[in-house]
Amino acid sequence: MKKILIADTTVLKTYGTFGFKEAVEAARKLSDLNVDIIELPKIENKAKDTLFIKTISSFIKNSIISVNAGNTPEEISTAANALNGIKNARLRIELPLSDVNMEYSLHKKGKVMESFAVSLFEEAQKTNIDTEFCALDATRADKELLKSVLSAAITHGVKTVSVYDNEGILFPDSFADFVNDTFKDIDVTDVNVGVCVNNINGFALSCSFLAAKGKANVIKVSAIDNITPLKDAVKVLKNCSFESKFESSLNYTKSGRILSQIDWILNKESIKVIEKAPENRNVSLNAFSDFDTVMAEVLQLGYDLSKEDQKAVFEEFKRIAQKKDVTSKELDAIVASAAMQVPATYKLEHYIIQTGNVLKASAQIVLKKNGEKISAISMGDGPIDAAFCTLEKAMGKKYELQDFQIQAITRGQEAMGSAVVKLKNGGKIYSGNGLSTDIISSSIRAYINAVNKIVYEEE
Numbered sequence: 001m002k003k004i005l006i007a008d009t010t011v012l013k014t015y016g017t018f019g020f021k022e023a024v025e026a027a028r029k030l031s032d033l034n035v036d037i038i039e040l041p042k043i044e045n046k047a048k049d050t051l052f053i054k055t056i057s058s059f060i061k062n063s064i065i066s067v068n069a070g071n072t073p074e075e076i077s078t079a080a081n082a083l084n085g086i087k088n089a090r091l092r093i094e095l096p097l098s099d100v101n102m103e104y105s106l107h108k109k110g111k112v113m114e115s116f117a118v119s120l121f122e123e124a125q126k127t128n129i130d131t132e133f134c135a136l137d138a139t140r141a142d143k144e145l146l147k148s149v150l151s152a153a154i155t156h157g158v159k160t161v162s163v164y165d166n167e168g169i170l171f172p173d174s175f176a177d178f179v180n181d182t183f184k185d186i187d188v189t190d191v192n193v194g195v196c197v198n199n200i201n202g203f204a205l206s207c208s209f210l211a212a213k214g215k216a217n218v219i220k221v222s223a224i225d226n227i228t229p230l231k232d233a234v235k236v237l238k239n240c241s242f243e244s245k246f247e248s249s250l251n252y253t254k255s256g257r258i259l260s261q262i263d264w265i266l267n268k269e270s271i272k273v274i275e276k277a278p279e280n281r282n283v284s285l286n287a288f289s290d291f292d293t294v295m296a297e298v299l300q301l302g303y304d305l306s307k308e309d310q311k312a313v314f315e316e317f318k319r320i321a322q323k324k325d326v327t328s329k330e331l332d333a334i335v336a337s338a339a340m341q342v343p344a345t346y347k348l349e350h351y352i353i354q355t356g357n358v359l360k361a362s363a364q365i366v367l368k369k370n371g372e373k374i375s376a377i378s379m380g381d382g383p384i385d386a387a388f389c390t391l392e393k394a395m396g397k398k399y400e401l402q403d404f405q406i407q408a409i410t411r412g413q414e415a416m417g418s419a420v421v422k423l424k425n426g427g428k429i430y431s432g433n434g435l436s437t438d439i440i441s442s443s444i445r446a447y448i449n450a451v452n453k454i455v456y457e458e459e
């Protein structure tokens with residue numbers, strides 16, 4: 001059986017295009033899928049990008065974290081420092097080798113390009129970090145130059161060399177022949193050979209796997225970019241491994257759910273913050289305010305939401321507006337509470353709280369879990385303790401309550417309250433937020449919100 005390594009470039013494209021949160025969540029799910037390599041972009045902002053690398057390295061245990069090392073000694077050093085202390089770290093040197101791209105990108109030609117590449121390989125060697133060389137636009141490069149640079153990379157300790165068809169110009173059989181011919185006279189016994197193919201004509205999947213039948217054993221994929229689709233690559237390896245004599249480290253058992261979660265993360269646009277409206281803006285909305293009116297005010301507050309988040313915010317607005325008029329400040333809190341949340345495994349149907357100075361507080365709560373109603377009744381030391389005990393009973397699991405806070409968003413008898421619940425699970429803290437004119441309701445909603453985050457991550 002031939003081991004096929006999957007190098008995923010999804011985070012490479014989402015980081016910067018999407019928010020920090022989406023990129024981290026995408027990396028987490030790719031790690032759960034057991035992809036072999038997670039590729040990251042070049043470090044542009046040293047503090048921010050290093051923090052991002054350290055953040056994902058805290059939970060990525062088996063996948064290699066590959067960072068674009070740029071094309072100067074200083075950039076290689078910066079990337080190496082960011083990867084310092086990370087067990088499965090890799091520097092990735094990407095250079096164009098076609099005539100047009102060498103001159104356009106780096107203003108270099110032929111032999112000058114070869115010596116330039118060697119200088120970068122030597123710098124990478126000094127770091128003692130595993131290194132990959134990526135020959136961009138390889139299918140349009142001079143064959144002798146391509147082979148010479150690839151050979152030089154291997155001579156200087158590079159353990160993975162990858163060739164790219166950036167334009168998607170070759171048919172699958174021609175691409176496989178190109179890869180085999182390129183490495184025919186190069187000793188790759190102890191070296192991984194990778195391929196990356198543009199999917200503009202829909203050939204990328206076939207090109208990649210036909211190349212893997214020959215010299216290649218690393219396939220670059222993405223859930224969002226126009227190269228070999230991650231979802232299709234997983235399907236081929238899962239369904240065709242016996243006939244093709246391929247094997248991989250991918251988690252086939254959970255692949256369907258994980259791929260759906262990745263798709264949910266990436267197709268859910270980030271909140272885009274535009275120019276903020278004046279803080280003293282004081283618009284009042286009520287139960288008769290329609291969707292367009294509410295969304296216009298959300299835009300004025302400085303948020304450009306995805307359609308999914310618009311729907312979630314409007315539903316939360318309607319719930320609050322049934323009890324009181326909603327001010328701009330309260331709408332701002334609704335956006336913060338309802339938008340950018342994980343899929344809700346648990347939803348609150350209704351609750352009944354009984355309390356007084358002559359009887360112990362009790363709570364009856366009905367939840368919906370994946371469309372099915374579940375309920376429980378419990379008592380506690382006060383109405384909120386009773387509610388939390390009931391939630392634990394209904395969910396069948398007890399979480400350690402780390403913190404609980406309630407604060408009023410606005411003043412007066414109809415003030416809207418915000419509750420924050422922090423639960424500890426597996427050594428990590430999960431924070432949930434809830435809004436309501438009723439502090440018990442906001443507390444219950446905050447608890448459910450925190451649990452949904454735990455369940456989402458565990459899945």
